[in-house]
Amino acid sequence: MLGNIARKLRLFGFDCKYFATIKDEQLLSIAKNENRTLITRDHTITNVCKKQKISAIDLFSTDEADQVIEIYRKRNLGKCEIDMNNVRCTMCNNAIQPIEKEKIINRIPVGVAQNMQQFWICNSCDRIYWEGTHIRNLQKFISEINEKLRSY
Numbered sequence: 834m835l836g837n838i839a840r841k842l843r844l845f846g847f848d849c850k851y852f853a854t855i856k857d858e859q860l861l862s863i864a865k866n867e868n869r870t871l872i873t874r875d876h877t878i879t880n881v882c883k884k885q886k887i888s889a890i891d892l893f894s895t896d897e898a899d900q901v902i903e904i905y906r907k908r909n910l911g912k913c914e915i916d917m918n919n920v921r922c923t924m925c926n927n928a929i930q931p932i933e934k935e936k937i938i939n940r941i942p943v944g945v946a947q948n949m950q951q952f953w954i955c956n957s958c959d960r961i962y963w964e965g966t967h968i969r970n971l972q973k974f975i976s977e978i979n980e981k982l983r984s985y
């Protein structure tokens with residue numbers, strides 16, 4: 834149920850695995866073996882994490898912005914931002930790499946090719962990224978988050 838949060842965290846540069854359906858034991862063993870922080874709204878799992886000394890963040894909010902704030906606060910992550918050089922693929926969590934426009938020009942809309950100069954590609958799933966409308970729209974979401982992070 835935290836798929837949207839996972840995609841946002843990847844845009845913010847965090848290495849973030851997400852499972853729509855997974856058994857608790859599997860989830861716990863991945864967190865443990867890969868030294869990850871388990872983020873969940875399932876408080877039964879976070880209780881198990883405490884016992885097994887697995888890093889976990891218990892989310893209480895149902896609002897996306899508030900959930901991001903909870904994560905940033907609980908781990909003192911500072912300011913929320915999108916730096917294209919740190920972005921991870923929202924689809925597959927791979928780090929994205931800069932790519933020359935000429936190499937992907939046939940795969941992007943004409944308007945984008947005319948207006949944008951910098952592009953990135955996910956070498957795993959081949960998805961192309963640029964600082965488009967989606968990122969710009971997210972800036973409002975990010976400003977709200979940073980506003981609230983500051984006020985505490």
Ligand SMILES: [Zn+2]
Nearest residue numbers: 922925955958
């Ligand atoms: Zn990808």
